[in-house]
Amino acid sequence: MQLTNRSKQVSNKEMTLMERAYLPAIATGLGITIKHFFSKKVTIQYPEVKRYLGPVFRGRHILKRDADGRERCTACGLCAVACPAEAISMVAAEREKGEENLYREEKYAAVYEVNMLRCIFCGLCEEACPKQAVYLRHDEFVPVFTDRDQVIWGKDLLVEDMNNRYTREAWTKEEALALDIKRANGEPTNVTPRAVP
Amino acid sequence: MELTVFIIKSITILVVFALTLVIAMYSTWGERKVAGFIQDREGPNRAGWGGLLQPLADAGKMFFKEDFIPAMASKWLFIAGPSLAMLTALLASAVIPFGSTVRFNGVEVPLQGVESNIGILYVFGVVALGVYGIMVGGWASNNKFSLLGAIRAASQNISYEIAMGLSLIAVLMMSSSLSLGEIVSQQHGGNWNIFYQPLGFIIFLTCSFAECNRVPFDLPECETELVGGYHTEYGSMKLGFYLFAEYINMFISSAIISTLYFGGYNYPGMDWVYTQLTSALGTGMGHNIATLIGTAVFFGKAIFFIFFYMWVRWTIPRFRYDQLMNLGWKKLIPLAVINIILTAAGILFLRPLIDQILN
Numbered sequence: 029m030q031l032t033n034r035s036k037q038v039s040n041k042e043m044t045l046m047e048r049a050y051l052p053a054i055a056t057g058l059g060i061t062i063k064h065f066f067s068k069k070v071t072i073q074y075p076e077v078k079r080y081l082g083p084v085f086r087g088r089h090i091l092k093r094d095a096d097g098r099e100r101c102t103a104c105g106l107c108a109v110a111c112p113a114e115a116i117s118m119v120a121a122e123r124e125k126g127e128e129n130l131y132r133e134e135k136y137a138a139v140y141e142v143n144m145l146r147c148i149f150c151g152l153c154e155e156a157c158p159k160q161a162v163y164l165r166h167d168e169f170v171p172v173f174t175d176r177d178q179v180i181w182g183k184d185l186l187v188e189d190m191n192n193r194y195t196r197e198a199w200t201k202e203e204a205l206a207l208d209i210k211r212a213n214g215e216p217t218n219v220t221p222r223a224v225p
Numbered sequence: 226m227e228l229t230v231f232i233i234k235s236i237t238i239l240v241v242f243a244l245t246l247v248i249a250m251y252s253t254w255g256e257r258k259v260a261g262f263i264q265d266r267e268g269p270n271r272a273g274w275g276g277l278l279q280p281l282a283d284a285g286k287m288f289f290k291e292d293f294i295p296a297m298a299s300k301w302l303f304i305a306g307p308s309l310a311m312l313t314a315l316l317a318s319a320v321i322p323f324g325s326t327v328r329f330n331g332v333e334v335p336l337q338g339v340e341s342n343i344g345i346l347y348v349f350g351v352v353a354l355g356v357y358g359i360m361v362g363g364w365a366s367n368n369k370f371s372l373l374g375a376i377r378a379a380s381q382n383i384s385y386e387i388a389m390g391l392s393l394i395a396v397l398m399m400s401s402s403l404s405l406g407e408i409v410s411q412q413h414g415g416n417w418n419i420f421y422q423p424l425g426f427i428i429f430l431t432c433s434f435a436e437c438n439r440v441p442f443d444l445p446e447c448e449t450e451l452v453g454g455y456h457t458e459y460g461s462m463k464l465g466f467y468l469f470a471e472y473i474n475m476f477i478s479s480a481i482i483s484t485l486y487f488g489g490y491n492y493p494g495m496d497w498v499y500t501q502l503t504s505a506l507g508t509g510m511g512h513n514i515a516t517l518i519g520t521a522v523f524f525g526k527a528i529f530f531i532f533f534y535m536w537v538r539w540t541i542p543r544f545r546y547d548q549l550m551n552l553g554w555k556k557l558i559p560l561a562v563i564n565i566i567l568t569a570a571g572i573l574f575l576r577p578l579i580d581q582i583l584n
Contacts, residue, residue: 051427054541061263061540071267 306362374454479530490519
């Protein structure tokens, strides 16, 4: 069976004098390395330059608001149940009168915390959410931290900013592929890739 | 008069000493940069422009680490090891001619630490002592891997010194002088030894790779077999000295190679440059500037060979130990002997013949 057309039969024949002299082979090797010396470098200077990771990349969490700017989360706890790493915890509270413009449902999460050290970014919370409230952003990830306190993300960091809403065009791998093909053809898309942690 | 000579000599020695250290320091940077470039990476580029402050950062790190001596190690020898390695590495630069002569107040002083008539023998003696640094360090560590690495280093260095010396004899037969200054000045006018001794050059180059414990002959620190080799137990600046000594050795052997085979400070068209400079700036100033250009050319050659060391390091895999010994004893030494015989035949029969034809 032939898997590739590059396979080579192993031969144990005696080396010729040319081969035993090492030096021609070494010269060939030096030629190869010097070619790489002058070739274009593949390094991406990470904190300054960030690569677009694709539309279905699972980055950091976001708690979405609806079109009127009300929090979607109703503190049902399904995300916390679904979480295999037990990274999510929340405290539910009842909506008071006059808070209808803040929370969409009658119950909301007064505290919603994600432990980013425990989170494995599997996206099960996203799938479990019945209210389309929690998402993993495709364009931002959890930045480097220096203190354990910085790792527990509360609502101040998680809830969406209405002036800088999070939108995403592709939701499945198939859609993402179609989008990539569209981009490759130079067609305009709504979502501009950005990467700001 | 004596004072002028003394001052110029002192300045030369100090400058050579400082330059050796700086070049060795920046070899570490160069090594990582070359490694990066060959592997399609950038190499260090965070500390300073292009990562140029990286050696300082590394040195700072080395100095601030805990200076640890293992409990069962022989304390004095443990410290003596890296000191010896550093000392012998630095000693060898004393006799290398870095340029022709400097004229000052009518005194001509060669740009060379010591003008010795046995220069190359001195270099060989000092380089041979370099084994002690490794051997003492490996022994004092009281660690079997260190000892094995040290023994390997010692046997490798001694084996390859023979072939190195034999390949050198051919050069000495042509120059009929042991003085490095004399060997260089004989190569004036494009008479570089590389054109007469290509085989000798290849043997010498291979052996100097082995002498410096560089890839493909870096078996003393073969990490797959020996953990870290002779410096397994070393840390902090003592390890730093071992690594630094290796880079100094690399610079010294590059300088020796360019001295012996590539004409040292000679370069094509240097006579024309010399006459132009002396006619424009006078015999004193013009002569000095011509000398400095020659020195720059010499350093250029040496730095090219340092680059070559690095280039080879990231090209060729390490030899097996038996392959190393086979190459040293069964191939290089016979080849060097053949080279001597060929050179002798050339000097005896070919040279008079050519002289006859030319006359």
